[in-house]
C-alpha cells in the first residue's frame with residue numbers, strides 16, 4: 245500500500261531522527277523490576293524510578309491487600325473530583341499530606357504531569373506573575389508555561405546569581421508584580437539538587453518572590469521521614485508551592501501540591517487538569533496512601549540507597565568523571581549520542597540495563613549514561629560496571 249502524502253512526511257521526520265541516533269522507541273522487555281529479562285539473560289535494572297525497591301516486594305503488596313481488601317476492585321472513580329469523583333479517602337489523604345509537609349492544605353492530581361501543567365498555567369493567570377524557571381526543569385513545567393501563555397524567563401541551571409539578576413530586571417518592569425521561582429529539588433537528568441536554603445534566603449529578600457519546588461525524585465528518598473529535600477533542609481514552610489509525585493519512589497500514580505489553603509482553593513477553581521480529568525481509581529490512591537504512610541518506616545532502605553550512591557560516585561570520581569550529581573541519579577557524561585549508545589550496549593553485554601540519554605533530551609556534548617539506583621542494588625553488583633567505565 246502506498247503511504248499517504250502526510251504519512252510520507254511523518255516518515256521523513258522519523259528518518260532524520262534515526263540519522264542522528266535520536267529516534268525513540270518502546271522496548272517490549274521493559275519492566276520496573278530489579279531484573280529485566282532479555283532473551284535468556286537477566287539484566288540489572290539501572291534505569292529505575294522504584295528507588296525503594298517496592299516492585300518486587302511481595303510482602304508489601306500482600307500487606308496492602310490484607311489491610312484494604314475492598315481495594316482489590318480496580319474500577320475507576322467514574323468522574324472528575326468536582327463532580328462525583330470525590331471519594332472519601334481523598335480528603336483524608338490530603339490532610340495527611342499537608343501535615344507531613346507542615347502546610348495548611350494539599351490537593352491531589354492525577355500525575356506529576358497533570359499537576360505541573362495545571363498548577364503553573366493556573367498561577368500564570370494572575371496578573372503580574374512572571375516565572376523564573378531553571379533551565380533543567382522538567383518538561384511538564386515548561387508545558388504548563390506554554391499552555392497558560394505565561395510570562396517567564398529561564399535561568400542557568402542552579403545559577404543563583406543569574407537568577408538574582410533576572411529577578412532584578414523583571415521587577416524593573418511595572419508589569420511584574422510577583423516572581424515565582426520554579427525548581428526541582430532533585431534534577432532528573434543531572435542528579436543534582438536545587439540549593440533550597442539559598443533559594444529560601446533569596447526569596448526572603450522580597451515578599452513578592454515565591455518558590456515552587458517539584459520533589460518528584462526526592463519524595464520517599466530524602467529526609468528523616470522520606471518527605472523530600474524540603475524535609476532534609478527544613479525548608480518546607482518557606483516553599484510556597486510544594487509538589488510531590490507518587491509515580492516514582494511510591495511506585496503508584498498521581499501527584500499533589502501542598503500549599504496555603506487559599507492557594508489550594510484557587511487551584512480547585514482554576515487548574516484545568518484537575519477540573520477536566522477523571523480522578524484516579526480509588527485502588528490506586530489507596531496504594532499511594534498506604535506507601536505514603538510507610539515512608540517514615542523505610543529509613544533503612546533510604547540509608548542503603550544513599551550509601552550505595554555515595555560509593556558509586558566516589559569510584560566514578562576517582563576514574564575521572566565529573567558532574568556526578570548528589571543523589572541516587574548518577575549521570576556519566578560521554579559527550580555524544582554515539583558514545584553514549586556504545587557504552588550502554590557494552591554494559592548490556594555485561595549484564596546491566598542502562599539508558600543512554602541523548603540529544604535533544606540533553607544538550608549537545610552532554611550526552612550521557614544515566615544510572616538510577618534502588619535500595620535493593622548492592623555496591624558489589626555495580627563494581628564490574630565501575631571497572632568497565634574506568635578503563
Ligand SMILES: *Cc1c(COP(=O)(O)O)cnc(C)c1O
Pocket residue numbers: 354355356357358360382384428432458460461489490491497498499
Ligand atoms: C517524573 C516527573 C514528573 C511527572 O510525573 P508523572 O507522575 O510521571 O506524570 C514531573 N516532574 C518531575 C521533576 C519528574 O521527574
